[in-house]
Amino acid sequence: MSDYLDLYDYRGRVMVLYQERNRALSAGEDAEAILQRFRAGKDALFAQHPQSALDAEQRRQFQGLRYFPYNPTLRLTAPIDTDVEPVQQQIAMNGHENMSMTTIGNIHFSVDGTDVKLSIYWLDIYGGGLFLPFRDTTCPAESYGGGRYLFDTIKGSDTQLDREKQQITLDFNYAYNPSCAYNSRWVCPLAPLENRLPVAIRAGELAYTQHDMIPEDTDTSK
Template identity: 45%
Template sequence: MADSLTLVDWRRRVNEMYADVRAEPDRATGHARWRAARDELFRTHPQSPLLDDDPLRETGLPYWPYDPELRFDVALLPVEPTDDRLVDAGGDGTITMKLIGRVELSIGSLDVWWLHQYGGGIFIPLRDGTSGDGSYGGGRYLLDTAKGSWLGGDAESLTLDLNYAYHPSCRYNPRWQCPLAPPGNTITSRVEAGERL
């Protein structure tokens, strides 16, 4: 039961972290606060994906410098319906992803997915030219609203900030199996923003 309660606390803190970012008018300050809050969670929280002896507990997570040009408000573009994508998530079962749209960014276009787990949520993974050469080889996450990472948007658009790209838990701990970026979320451009190795 304690694991369940600490997981609820982790999710609550992540939601509060992103709410703090949305409330901060200065984007660079908001990003710095996000980094500090993530470092504190990863350092001290019982649900941290870091192993007990991981040096990142002391040093904090590394990031590329904040770049204000890498924030976008983009329209959610329609796509042709496809079959659901089923992803093996190990002990968490199978994750069902449904393609709901695409977004066009200066770095390329990315598929936008709906996760059926966790009560649903928008999911945008990213595998770019830094994957395996600067960032985790399996890619990073730009948006996973089921886990609280919402920066803003409305009924027709999303706010995406590449400075908030982060590694999935499986980068740190083999206990997790994470959904990684499919072909429609893979670009060749190097996105030197967000979390890095």
């Protein structure tokens, strides 16, 4: 039973990291300093917490997660188009059973002059939650081959959403790897084809090591 209590504690601590980030941004603190403080807090959880995505041996050798340098141009605000068909689909879970999720909106924005789109999903499990996975052209050479997440609110990672203005802040400096990027004991939903970006997102978390990629042709469209 202690494992469940540990998991509850871990998710609460992740949520606090995001709450502190949002508070500091609202207070006008330096964005890069906030990011570095956030990353230090995350490293501490990975190194010390019993519900870390790392196993015991990995924790003993852990020296910090790897990141792209801070990139202020990859923090942007865009409207959410909610006038979309609520398509339900089964998303692949790195070779295991699928997870059901529903498209609830689209976000259109530009990266280095290229217009792109990402879909936001609602995970169709008990309680539900907002979810934004993506894959970009840094995969798999620089970032994890299965793609990364911007948020998964079930797990405590938060989104900067303005409901009144129907817009969202996408800060790719906080893009992070799913748990399955660290070792094979985890099963994670991966980015579907529609969320594969034709541009490089050189911000956020890098691959955990140089050897933790998945094959380029892994089917994540189911």
